[in-house]
Amino acid sequence: MPLLQRLLDFGLYACGTVRVNRVGFPKDLKKPRELTNRGDFKILQHGDTNLTATVWKDMRLIHHMSTLSDPCDTRDAQRRFGREVLQLRQPHTVFAYNKFMGGVDLHDQFRAKYSVGSCSKKWWKYLFWFCLNCAIVNAHIVYKAVLTRPTKRKRFTQLEFRQELLRSLIGGFSKRKRTTGGVVFKPLVDTENISGHVNVRMPGARTT
Template sequence: MHDPSISVSVQRTNKLGKKETVPSPISVVEYNKYMGGVDLFDQNMASYSLSWKSRRWWMKIFYYLVDACVVNSYLSYKTAITNCKKMTHLQFRSQLANELMKTYSSRKRPGALVICGKNKLKKLGGRTISVENVQRKANVGDHLPTQAKPRHCAYCSTKETVKRSKIVCRSCNAAPCLECFVPFHEA
Protein backbone atom coordinates (compact mmCIF):
# COMPACT_ATOMS: atom_id res chain seq x y z
CA MET A 1 0.00 0.00 0.00
CA HIS A 2 2.83 2.43 0.88
CA ASP A 3 6.20 2.94 -0.73
CA PRO A 4 8.83 1.68 1.78
CA SER A 5 11.33 4.34 0.74
CA ILE A 6 9.07 7.22 1.85
CA SER A 7 9.64 8.37 5.42
CA VAL A 8 7.91 11.04 7.46
CA SER A 9 9.20 13.02 10.44
CA VAL A 10 7.40 12.29 13.72
CA GLN A 11 7.83 13.41 17.32
CA ARG A 12 9.16 10.79 19.78
CA THR A 13 10.24 11.05 23.41
CA ASN A 14 13.91 10.14 23.98
CA LYS A 15 15.53 8.56 27.10
CA LEU A 16 15.84 11.93 28.77
CA GLY A 17 12.11 12.67 28.36
CA LYS A 18 12.54 15.35 25.71
CA LYS A 19 10.72 15.36 22.35
CA GLU A 20 12.82 14.95 19.24
CA THR A 21 12.04 14.59 15.55
CA VAL A 22 12.88 11.21 14.02
CA PRO A 23 12.20 9.72 10.58
CA SER A 24 9.55 6.98 10.40
CA PRO A 25 8.20 4.93 7.47
CA ILE A 26 4.77 6.08 6.27
CA SER A 27 3.30 2.60 6.87
CA VAL A 28 4.17 2.79 10.61
CA VAL A 29 2.59 6.26 10.87
CA GLU A 30 -0.62 5.02 9.19
CA TYR A 31 -0.72 1.92 11.42
CA ASN A 32 -0.38 4.01 14.60
CA LYS A 33 -3.09 6.35 13.35
CA TYR A 34 -5.75 3.60 12.89
CA MET A 35 -4.77 0.94 15.45
CA GLY A 36 -7.19 2.22 18.15
CA GLY A 37 -10.23 0.44 16.64
CA VAL A 38 -8.89 -3.05 17.27
CA ASP A 39 -7.83 -2.12 20.79
CA LEU A 40 -11.30 -0.72 21.54
CA PHE A 41 -12.92 -3.88 20.18
CA ASP A 42 -10.64 -6.11 22.30
CA GLN A 43 -11.34 -3.99 25.38
CA ASN A 44 -15.11 -4.35 24.88
CA MET A 45 -14.73 -8.10 24.26
CA ALA A 46 -12.81 -8.56 27.51
CA SER A 47 -15.17 -6.54 29.72
CA TYR A 48 -18.15 -8.97 29.62
CA SER A 49 -16.93 -12.15 27.99
CA LEU A 50 -19.16 -15.21 27.48
CA SER A 51 -16.35 -17.69 26.90
CA TRP A 52 -15.31 -20.43 29.29
CA LYS A 53 -13.16 -23.54 29.14
CA SER A 54 -14.59 -26.43 27.18
CA ARG A 55 -13.31 -29.72 25.83
CA ARG A 56 -15.18 -29.06 22.63
CA TRP A 57 -12.95 -26.70 20.64
CA TRP A 58 -15.79 -25.42 18.47
CA MET A 59 -17.64 -24.08 21.55
CA LYS A 60 -14.86 -21.57 22.19
CA ILE A 61 -15.11 -20.36 18.58
CA PHE A 62 -18.92 -20.21 18.80
CA TYR A 63 -18.87 -18.10 21.98
CA TYR A 64 -16.17 -15.84 20.52
CA LEU A 65 -18.40 -15.21 17.49
CA VAL A 66 -21.43 -14.51 19.71
CA ASP A 67 -19.32 -12.10 21.78
CA ALA A 68 -18.05 -10.40 18.62
CA CYS A 69 -21.62 -9.98 17.32
CA VAL A 70 -22.75 -8.43 20.61
CA VAL A 71 -19.79 -6.03 20.72
CA ASN A 72 -20.24 -5.04 17.07
CA SER A 73 -23.95 -4.43 17.62
CA TYR A 74 -23.16 -2.31 20.69
CA LEU A 75 -20.61 -0.25 18.71
CA SER A 76 -23.19 0.17 15.91
CA TYR A 77 -25.78 1.25 18.49
CA LYS A 78 -23.37 3.86 19.90
CA THR A 79 -22.72 5.36 16.46
CA ALA A 80 -26.41 5.30 15.44
CA ILE A 81 -27.77 6.98 18.58
CA THR A 82 -26.79 10.64 18.61
CA ASN A 83 -29.41 12.85 20.23
CA CYS A 84 -30.50 10.89 23.34
CA LYS A 85 -28.81 9.25 26.33
CA LYS A 86 -26.90 6.13 25.33
CA MET A 87 -26.93 2.88 27.28
CA THR A 88 -23.73 1.59 28.81
CA HIS A 89 -22.24 -1.64 27.53
CA LEU A 90 -23.62 -3.57 30.52
CA GLN A 91 -27.10 -2.06 30.11
CA PHE A 92 -27.02 -2.92 26.40
CA ARG A 93 -26.09 -6.55 27.12
CA SER A 94 -28.77 -6.81 29.80
CA GLN A 95 -31.43 -5.38 27.48
CA LEU A 96 -30.31 -7.73 24.69
CA ALA A 97 -30.51 -10.74 27.03
CA ASN A 98 -34.01 -9.76 28.20
CA GLU A 99 -35.20 -9.33 24.62
CA LEU A 100 -33.75 -12.68 23.54
CA MET A 101 -35.20 -14.57 26.52
CA LYS A 102 -38.60 -12.82 26.57
CA THR A 103 -40.98 -15.51 27.83
CA TYR A 104 -38.59 -18.46 27.78
CA SER A 105 -38.30 -20.32 31.07
CA SER A 106 -36.37 -23.54 31.63
CA ARG A 107 -38.92 -24.49 34.31
CA LYS A 108 -41.74 -24.97 31.79
CA ARG A 109 -43.16 -28.47 31.65
CA PRO A 110 -45.68 -29.95 29.23
CA GLY A 111 -49.18 -28.88 30.10
CA ALA A 112 -51.62 -26.18 29.22
CA LEU A 113 -52.73 -22.92 30.78
CA VAL A 114 -56.41 -22.14 30.74
CA ILE A 115 -57.88 -18.69 31.22
CA CYS A 116 -60.81 -18.93 33.60
CA GLY A 117 -62.91 -16.22 35.20
CA LYS A 118 -61.42 -12.71 35.12
CA ASN A 119 -58.21 -13.48 33.19
CA LYS A 120 -56.89 -15.69 36.00
CA LEU A 121 -54.46 -18.40 34.99
CA LYS A 122 -55.08 -21.93 36.18
CA LYS A 123 -52.28 -24.46 36.53
CA LEU A 124 -52.81 -27.67 34.56
CA GLY A 125 -50.65 -30.76 34.25
CA GLY A 126 -48.18 -29.70 36.95
CA ARG A 127 -46.82 -26.81 34.86
CA THR A 128 -45.08 -23.95 36.63
CA ILE A 129 -46.21 -20.58 35.31
CA SER A 130 -43.33 -18.41 34.12
CA VAL A 131 -43.46 -14.65 34.58
CA GLU A 132 -41.94 -12.13 32.17
CA ASN A 133 -39.54 -9.54 33.58
CA VAL A 134 -41.80 -6.75 32.32
CA GLN A 135 -44.81 -8.08 34.21
CA ARG A 136 -42.82 -9.03 37.32
CA LYS A 137 -41.25 -5.57 37.70
CA ALA A 138 -44.19 -3.41 36.58
CA ASN A 139 -46.49 -1.69 39.11
CA VAL A 140 -44.72 -3.12 42.14
CA GLY A 141 -47.55 -1.95 44.45
CA ASP A 142 -49.97 -4.36 42.70
CA HIS A 143 -47.91 -7.43 43.64
CA LEU A 144 -49.60 -8.47 46.88
CA PRO A 145 -49.32 -11.91 48.47
CA THR A 146 -52.31 -14.20 48.98
CA GLN A 147 -52.60 -17.74 50.31
CA ALA A 148 -53.12 -20.72 48.04
CA LYS A 149 -52.29 -24.42 47.83
CA PRO A 150 -48.57 -25.19 48.29
CA ARG A 151 -46.51 -24.82 45.10
CA HIS A 152 -42.82 -24.79 44.25
CA CYS A 153 -41.10 -21.53 45.15
CA ALA A 154 -40.63 -19.55 41.92
CA TYR A 155 -37.31 -18.11 43.13
CA CYS A 156 -35.29 -20.61 45.19
CA SER A 157 -36.75 -24.05 44.49
CA THR A 158 -34.59 -26.37 42.38
CA LYS A 159 -34.68 -30.05 41.43
CA GLU A 160 -32.16 -30.85 44.16
CA THR A 161 -33.77 -28.78 46.93
CA VAL A 162 -37.52 -28.49 46.51
CA LYS A 163 -39.05 -25.67 48.54
CA ARG A 164 -42.80 -25.15 48.65
CA SER A 165 -44.74 -21.97 49.31
CA LYS A 166 -48.36 -21.26 50.24
CA ILE A 167 -47.94 -17.62 49.18
CA VAL A 168 -48.93 -16.55 45.65
CA CYS A 169 -48.51 -13.11 44.08
CA ARG A 170 -51.90 -11.72 42.98
CA SER A 171 -50.52 -9.90 39.95
CA CYS A 172 -48.12 -12.38 38.34
CA ASN A 173 -49.55 -15.64 39.82
CA ALA A 174 -46.07 -16.84 40.82
CA ALA A 175 -45.45 -18.60 44.15
CA PRO A 176 -42.28 -17.27 45.81
CA CYS A 177 -41.82 -18.18 49.49
CA LEU A 178 -42.01 -15.45 52.13
CA GLU A 179 -38.22 -14.86 52.20
CA CYS A 180 -38.06 -14.76 48.40
CA PHE A 181 -41.13 -12.58 47.71
CA VAL A 182 -39.24 -9.26 47.58
CA PRO A 183 -36.05 -10.57 45.86
CA PHE A 184 -38.19 -12.33 43.23
CA HIS A 185 -39.82 -9.04 42.20
CA GLU A 186 -36.55 -7.06 42.34
CA ALA A 187 -34.24 -9.48 40.48
Protein backbone atom coordinates in the same frame (compact mmCIF):
# COMPACT_ATOMS: atom_id res chain seq x y z
CA MET B 1 4.20 -13.90 5.95
CA PRO B 2 2.44 -16.48 3.74
CA LEU B 3 -0.90 -15.02 4.85
CA LEU B 4 0.09 -11.50 3.75
CA GLN B 5 1.24 -12.84 0.40
CA ARG B 6 -2.05 -14.70 -0.03
CA LEU B 7 -4.08 -11.60 0.80
CA LEU B 8 -1.99 -9.53 -1.59
CA ASP B 9 -2.75 -11.98 -4.39
CA PHE B 10 -6.45 -11.26 -3.82
CA GLY B 11 -5.81 -7.49 -3.86
CA LEU B 12 -6.16 -7.08 -0.09
CA TYR B 13 -3.58 -4.96 1.72
CA ALA B 14 -2.59 -5.46 5.35
CA CYS B 15 -0.44 -3.84 7.99
CA GLY B 16 0.21 -4.79 11.60
CA THR B 17 2.61 -5.73 14.33
CA VAL B 18 4.16 -9.18 14.37
CA ARG B 19 6.00 -11.43 16.77
CA VAL B 20 9.57 -12.21 15.87
CA ASN B 21 9.05 -15.98 16.31
CA ARG B 22 6.53 -16.14 13.47
CA VAL B 23 7.36 -18.42 10.57
CA GLY B 24 8.98 -16.52 7.71
CA PHE B 25 9.96 -13.41 9.66
CA PRO B 26 13.53 -12.34 8.72
CA LYS B 27 16.16 -13.30 11.28
CA ASP B 28 18.10 -10.11 10.59
CA LEU B 29 15.26 -8.03 12.07
CA LYS B 30 14.74 -9.96 15.28
CA LYS B 31 17.45 -8.25 17.35
CA PRO B 32 19.54 -6.03 15.08
CA ARG B 33 22.61 -4.70 16.88
CA GLU B 34 22.94 -1.63 14.67
CA LEU B 35 19.73 -0.07 16.04
CA THR B 36 21.12 1.69 19.09
CA ASN B 37 19.38 5.07 19.13
CA ARG B 38 15.73 5.90 19.45
CA GLY B 39 14.25 6.45 15.99
CA ASP B 40 16.57 4.04 14.17
CA PHE B 41 14.89 1.54 11.88
CA LYS B 42 15.59 -1.18 9.35
CA ILE B 43 13.39 -2.38 6.48
CA LEU B 44 13.59 -5.51 4.34
CA GLN B 45 11.55 -5.99 1.17
CA HIS B 46 10.46 -9.32 -0.28
CA GLY B 47 11.61 -9.26 -3.90
CA ASP B 48 9.87 -6.61 -5.99
CA THR B 49 6.55 -6.89 -4.12
CA ASN B 50 5.05 -4.52 -1.57
CA LEU B 51 5.61 -7.03 1.23
CA THR B 52 7.99 -5.46 3.74
CA ALA B 53 9.22 -6.29 7.22
CA THR B 54 10.19 -3.43 9.50
CA VAL B 55 11.82 -2.98 12.88
CA TRP B 56 11.74 0.46 14.52
CA LYS B 57 13.34 1.40 17.82
CA ASP B 58 11.11 3.48 20.07
CA MET B 59 11.32 2.76 23.79
CA ARG B 60 11.85 -0.81 22.61
CA LEU B 61 12.05 -2.63 19.31
CA ILE B 62 8.74 -2.72 17.43
CA HIS B 63 8.28 -5.11 14.52
CA HIS B 64 5.78 -4.65 11.69
CA MET B 65 4.83 -6.35 8.45
CA SER B 66 2.97 -4.57 5.68
CA THR B 67 1.89 -4.79 2.06
CA LEU B 68 0.68 -1.20 1.68
CA SER B 69 3.77 0.91 2.41
CA ASP B 70 6.61 2.15 0.26
CA PRO B 71 9.87 0.99 1.90
CA CYS B 72 11.50 4.29 0.95
CA ASP B 73 8.79 6.44 2.56
CA THR B 74 9.47 7.83 6.03
CA ARG B 75 7.45 10.18 8.24
CA ASP B 76 8.11 12.52 11.15
CA ALA B 77 7.36 11.39 14.69
CA GLN B 78 7.41 13.19 18.00
CA ARG B 79 8.12 11.54 21.32
CA ARG B 80 8.27 13.17 24.71
CA PHE B 81 11.18 12.38 27.00
CA GLY B 82 10.57 14.21 30.25
CA ARG B 83 10.21 17.87 29.31
CA GLU B 84 12.10 17.38 26.07
CA VAL B 85 10.31 16.69 22.76
CA LEU B 86 12.27 14.38 20.45
CA GLN B 87 11.99 14.70 16.68
CA LEU B 88 12.31 11.24 15.15
CA ARG B 89 11.86 9.53 11.81
CA GLN B 90 9.68 6.46 11.38
CA PRO B 91 8.87 4.17 8.44
CA HIS B 92 5.54 4.62 6.70
CA THR B 93 4.49 1.20 8.01
CA VAL B 94 4.68 2.44 11.61
CA PHE B 95 2.89 5.67 10.70
CA ALA B 96 0.03 3.85 8.95
CA TYR B 97 -0.38 1.35 11.77
CA ASN B 98 -0.53 4.02 14.49
CA LYS B 99 -3.03 6.04 12.45
CA PHE B 100 -5.54 3.27 11.66
CA MET B 101 -5.09 0.72 14.44
CA GLY B 102 -7.67 2.33 16.76
CA GLY B 103 -10.73 0.48 15.46
CA VAL B 104 -9.27 -3.00 15.84
CA ASP B 105 -7.83 -2.30 19.28
CA LEU B 106 -11.11 -0.84 20.55
CA HIS B 107 -13.04 -3.80 19.19
CA ASP B 108 -10.68 -6.23 20.94
CA GLN B 109 -11.02 -4.21 24.13
CA PHE B 110 -14.83 -4.31 24.04
CA ARG B 111 -14.81 -8.00 23.18
CA ALA B 112 -12.48 -8.91 26.06
CA LYS B 113 -14.31 -6.80 28.65
CA TYR B 114 -17.48 -8.94 28.74
CA SER B 115 -16.38 -12.08 26.97
CA VAL B 116 -18.96 -14.85 26.48
CA GLY B 117 -17.94 -18.48 26.51
CA SER B 118 -14.86 -20.30 27.76
CA CYS B 119 -11.44 -21.19 26.41
CA SER B 120 -11.17 -24.42 24.47
CA LYS B 121 -8.48 -26.26 22.57
CA LYS B 122 -10.97 -27.18 19.88
CA TRP B 123 -10.71 -24.66 17.10
CA TRP B 124 -14.40 -24.71 16.17
CA LYS B 125 -15.44 -23.85 19.73
CA TYR B 126 -12.98 -20.93 19.83
CA LEU B 127 -14.21 -19.72 16.45
CA PHE B 128 -17.84 -19.97 17.55
CA TRP B 129 -17.34 -17.91 20.74
CA PHE B 130 -15.16 -15.42 18.87
CA CYS B 131 -17.84 -14.82 16.23
CA LEU B 132 -20.54 -14.56 18.90
CA ASN B 133 -18.58 -11.97 20.88
CA CYS B 134 -17.82 -10.00 17.72
CA ALA B 135 -21.50 -10.04 16.78
CA ILE B 136 -22.50 -8.65 20.19
CA VAL B 137 -19.91 -5.88 20.04
CA ASN B 138 -20.90 -4.95 16.48
CA ALA B 139 -24.58 -4.93 17.46
CA HIS B 140 -23.80 -2.57 20.33
CA ILE B 141 -21.94 -0.19 18.00
CA VAL B 142 -24.78 -0.16 15.46
CA TYR B 143 -27.35 0.16 18.25
CA LYS B 144 -25.69 3.33 19.56
CA ALA B 145 -25.36 4.78 16.07
CA VAL B 146 -28.97 4.41 14.89
CA LEU B 147 -31.11 4.44 18.03
CA THR B 148 -32.23 7.52 19.95
CA ARG B 149 -32.95 6.45 23.49
CA PRO B 150 -35.36 8.52 25.65
CA THR B 151 -32.98 8.65 28.59
CA LYS B 152 -31.21 11.37 30.48
CA ARG B 153 -27.92 9.49 30.38
CA LYS B 154 -25.67 10.50 27.55
CA ARG B 155 -23.84 7.18 27.39
CA PHE B 156 -25.33 3.76 26.75
CA THR B 157 -22.67 1.35 27.95
CA GLN B 158 -21.99 -2.09 26.58
CA LEU B 159 -23.04 -3.63 29.89
CA GLU B 160 -26.47 -1.97 29.67
CA PHE B 161 -26.82 -3.18 26.09
CA ARG B 162 -25.94 -6.74 27.07
CA GLN B 163 -28.46 -6.64 29.93
CA GLU B 164 -31.23 -5.52 27.56
CA LEU B 165 -30.13 -8.15 25.05
CA LEU B 166 -30.40 -10.88 27.69
CA ARG B 167 -33.84 -9.70 28.76
CA SER B 168 -35.02 -9.78 25.15
CA LEU B 169 -33.60 -13.25 24.52
CA ILE B 170 -34.84 -14.77 27.78
CA GLY B 171 -38.26 -13.11 27.74
CA GLY B 172 -40.70 -15.06 29.91
CA PHE B 173 -38.74 -18.31 29.84
CA SER B 174 -38.69 -20.29 33.08
CA LYS B 175 -36.89 -23.50 33.92
CA ARG B 176 -39.83 -24.73 36.00
CA LYS B 177 -42.26 -27.14 34.37
CA ARG B 178 -45.61 -25.69 33.44
CA THR B 179 -48.50 -28.05 34.04
CA THR B 180 -50.73 -26.02 31.75
CA GLY B 181 -48.43 -26.65 28.80
CA GLY B 182 -48.01 -22.95 28.18
CA VAL B 183 -51.78 -22.32 27.72
CA VAL B 184 -53.11 -19.26 29.52
CA PHE B 185 -56.62 -19.83 30.88
CA LYS B 186 -59.15 -17.10 31.40
CA PRO B 187 -59.82 -16.40 35.12
CA LEU B 188 -63.13 -17.56 36.55
CA VAL B 189 -64.05 -14.08 37.77
CA ASP B 190 -63.52 -11.05 35.62
CA THR B 191 -61.24 -8.44 37.10
CA GLU B 192 -63.87 -5.71 36.71
CA ASN B 193 -66.26 -7.61 39.03
CA ILE B 194 -63.73 -7.95 41.85
CA SER B 195 -63.70 -4.28 42.89
CA GLY B 196 -65.92 -3.53 45.92
CA HIS B 197 -65.79 -7.07 47.35
CA VAL B 198 -64.01 -8.07 50.55
CA ASN B 199 -62.51 -11.48 51.20
CA VAL B 200 -63.88 -12.99 54.45
CA ARG B 201 -63.59 -16.34 56.19
CA MET B 202 -66.84 -18.31 56.19
CA PRO B 203 -68.03 -19.77 59.54
CA GLY B 204 -68.14 -23.50 60.14
CA ALA B 205 -65.86 -26.40 59.42
CA ARG B 206 -63.73 -26.34 56.31
CA THR B 207 -64.84 -28.82 53.67
CA THR B 208 -62.91 -30.17 50.74
